[in-house]
Amino acid sequence: MNQGLANQVVLVTGGARGMGAEHAEELVALGAKVVVADVLEREGRALVDKIGQGAVFAHLDVTDADAWKRAIALTEDTFGPVRHLVNNAGVLTYGSLESLDERAFRRTIDVNLTGAWLGMRAALPSLRRAGGGSIVNVASTAGLIGYAHFGAYVASKWGLRGLTKTAALELSREGIRVNLLHPGPIRTPMIEGLDAHLVDTQPIDRIGEPHEVTAMLIFLLTEATYSTGCEFVIDGGATLGQLETRATQPG
Numbered sequence: 001m002n003q004g005l006a007n008q009v010v011l012v013t014g015g016a017r018g019m020g021a022e023h024a025e026e027l028v029a030l031g032a033k034v035v036v037a038d039v040l041e042r043e044g045r046a047l048v049d050k051i052g053q054g055a056v057f058a059h060l061d062v063t064d065a066d067a068w069k070r071a072i073a074l075t076e077d078t079f080g081p082v083r084h085l086v087n088n089a090g091v092l093t094y095g096s097l098e099s100l101d102e103r104a105f106r107r108t109i110d111v112n113l114t115g116a117w118l119g120m121r122a123a124l125p126s127l128r129r130a131g132g133g134s135i136v137n138v139a140s141t142a143g144l145i146g147y148a149h150f151g152a153y154v155a156s157k158w159g160l161r162g163l164t165k166t167a168a169l170e171l172s173r174e175g176i177r178v179n180l181l182h183p184g185p186i187r188t189p190m191i192e193g194l195d196a197h198l199v200d201t202q203p204i205d206r207i208g209e210p211h212e213v214t215a216m217l218i219f220l221l222t223e224a225t226y227s228t229g230c231e232f233v234i235d236g237g238a239t240l241g242q243l244e245t246r247a248t249q250p251g
């Protein structure tokens with residue numbers, strides 16, 4: 001058992017499915033107490049039933065400040081103060097600059113960026129009561145480069161990157177580390193139906209698995225004690241550069 005996680009209280013947003021569900025299962029297997037917070041009530045409750053004693057479900061829309069207060073209160077009543085917050089909830093929206101619906105743009109920013117800010121703000125008193133801890137914000141390779149037709153998503157993840165670095169500075173002297181995860185394409189419901197050729201030109205030419213991201217998350221929560229405001233990329237080399245170039249030799 002990873003001693004760094006035994007009885008540690010972790011709140012994972014978007015924990016009902018996809019990567020969040022994998023994080024919740026593996027963290028509990030390592031002895032942590034996990035709050036699975038999500039809008040997906042049925043999936044979330046089914047997951048905590050499957051996991052057993054170390055997990056509890058909290059209905060949370062990350063864009064709702066009052067719901068955040070309730071989720072933190074439920075966490076403290078059930079397991080005690082929050083030691084680690086994983087802002088993993090997110091939505092992906094498709095649309096070019098001209099075609100994207102304004103409501104969809106605003107909603108994407110609201111969930112992916114404002115939601116993480118509301119979460120950090122709400123969890124902070126609890127993290128202090130825990131005597132410090134850490135926050136991991138889940139961004140994306142879309143927080144490192146641009147992707148045509150995903151402007152809202154890209155903007156939300158670049159924003160989250162800036163917010164994370166600011167939070168890391170503000171909280172550094174309180175023993176609270178704040179770091180970023182940047183997954184590339186990972187096999188979850190979020191990217192189901194996206195182009196099958198997504199990874200053809202990627203150096204490691206396969207879709208990643210959620211457990212590969214969980215491994216990095218566990219490292220960040222337990223071992224990365226000298227890292228704050230840092231960015232950890234799990235993308236099969238997607239952001240490395242072009243695998244092949246057609247440039248001819250000069251001269």
Ligand SMILES: NC(=O)c1ccc[n+]([C@@H]2O[C@H](COP(=O)([O-])OP(=O)(O)OC[C@H]3O[C@@H](n4cnc5c(N)ncnc54)[C@H](O)[C@@H]3O)[C@@H](O)[C@H]2O)c1
Pocket residue numbers: 013014015016017018019020037038039040060061062063087088089090091092111115138139140141182183184185186187188189190191
């Ligand atoms: N799958 C990928 O290829 C990929 C790549 C890079 C980054 N990410 C990021 O990883 C995170 C997890 O994504 P995933 O791939 O597991 O997707 P997913 O769609 O399977 O899971 C996302 C979860 O977030 C929840 N959620 C959405 N809006 C919410 C809200 N307002 N309040 C609370 N919960 C909400 C959903 O209900 C769902 O359970 C997201 O932040 C996503 O942007 C995913």
